[in-house]
Amino acid sequence: MRDRVRTAVLISGRGSNLRALAEAARMPDFPAQIVLVISNRADSPGLEIAQGFGIPAKVVPHAEFDSREDFDAAIDAALREADVSLVCEAGFMRIHSEWFVKRWEGRLINIHPSLLPAFPGIRVHRQALQAGVKVSGCTVHFIVPELDSGPIISQAAVPVLPDDTPETLAGRVLAEEHKLYPEALRLVAGGQVKLENRRAIFEARLESDAAEFRGDLP
Ligand code: GRF
Numbered sequence: 001m002r003d004r005v006r007t008a009v010l011i012s013g014r015g016s017n018l019r020a021l022a023e024a025a026r027m028p029d030f031p032a033q034i035v036l037v038i039s040n041r042a043d044s045p046g047l048e049i050a051q052g053f054g055i056p057a058k059v060v061p062h063a064e065f066d067s068r069e070d071f072d073a074a075i076d077a078a079l080r081e082a083d084v085s086l087v088c089e090a091g092f093m094r095i096h097s098e099w100f101v102k103r104w105e106g107r108l109i110n111i112h113p114s115l116l117p118a119f120p121g122i123r124v125h126r127q128a129l130q131a132g133v134k135v136s137g138c139t140v141h142f143i144v145p146e147l148d149s150g151p152i153i154s155q156a157a158v159p160v161l162p163d164d165t166p167e168t169l170a171g172r173v174l175a176e177e178h179k180l181y182p183e184a185l186r187l188v189a190g191g192q193v194k195l196e197n198r199r200a201i202f203e204a205r206l207e208s209d210a211a212e213f214r215g216d217l218p
Contacts, residue, residue, distance in 0.1 A: 015046020024182030120148030140184035
């Protein structure tokens with residue numbers, strides 16, 4: 001098997017998606033290895049999860065930097081120092097500067113707890129309940145400079161039940177996040193999906209286009 005893709009996870013809090021990614025990456029055939037966790041908060045419970053998996057973790061406290069650019073420069077330096085090729089954001093509550101997103105374009109992914117493009121931003125489950133949707137879910141997407149609007153890699157849906165609260169809905173969505181994110185990371189690290197011209201292009205599609213071009217039978 002070729003070298004596994006050196007991957008970092010950026011967190012701000014609980015770290016349950018970090019746990020799901022780290023568990024998946026324990027599998028010998030998984031195409032990514034988690035080599036670094038970065039938190040912008042020293043009190044993130046996710047840092048203990050990193051420690052439990054033996055993954056090096058670094059705190060880069062955003063409050064210590066004068067600007068978003070300086071903060072992102074410190075993150076960028078830590079990623080480069082660890083020779084990281086792919087970055088997963090998992091509950092990372094900072095918005096990046098445009099240069100950072102461009103520098104990591106196609107190698108920077110995020111999970112969001114709604115079926116984007118519905119309900120970007122924060123208080124997502126409250127937004128969903130207020131809108132009265134009957135289905136919600138989660139999305140893994142490439143990060144682009146505009147918040148929560150990058151090309152979609154994968155989604156999972158859950159029902160919204162009549163007596164749901166933001167908490168009960170969040171729990172149902174989170175269980176799907178823990179399955180979806182490792183599968184999405186597998187696709188990206190395995191080269192089965194790529195960001196091209198601001199679109200997510202899937203290998204299966206590339207293959208079928210090629211077959212059509214060659215005139216292969218289905
Ligand atoms: C998840 O719901 C994720 O979709 C959102 O923030 C939450 C992070 O949870 N971006 P955790 O820290 O992974 O437990």
